[in-house]
Amino acid sequence: MKSIDDKTRTELEAAAFRRLVEHLRERTDVQNIDLMNLAGFCRNCLSNWLKDAADERSVALPKEDSRTHVYGMPYEEWKQRHQGEASPSQLADFEKSKPGH
Template sequence: MDDATRTELEAAAFRRLRDHLQQRTDVQNIDLMNLAGFCRNCLSRWYQEAAEERGIAMDKDAAREEFYGMPYDEWRDRHQREASPSQQAAFASSHGEN
């Protein structure tokens, strides 16, 4: 497989993951962090970093809007729930001071 095809496939898989997470608003970021060690915010930060590595100026809010499909504050108001004590404990246990 050539590099251009590999990049196209990786980009398509990333877009599918992004779209899947936009649809699965029931899955909270803390659940993703506790189970996988990353969340939507991590993905949007990686997107921002990739843009900046290529000389494309992008701030955190623009990256989050690209990934969430709307401004982050709007997504948070619509979909984010307060983390339960057990979710918070799992996060503290697995991520410490991160």
């Protein structure tokens, strides 16, 4: 993206982030553990990265607010509505790849 100025690059990256978040909100069938096992990140990671970015800029963003932003609802509500129990296989895969997260 060398030919794109910094402001435009930031706007494009922000638009891509918003689209990713919206996609994950729509795909409630995809569990966080599956995302972690396959991609090495999940919705919680995104919310943590958002909070980290806020912290780096001295912007007050409580963890629960960053999670609500990513999940589109309070995290506990999302878990009750959409999060299933992880299978033994999913947990084993997570434990194998856990050091990389």
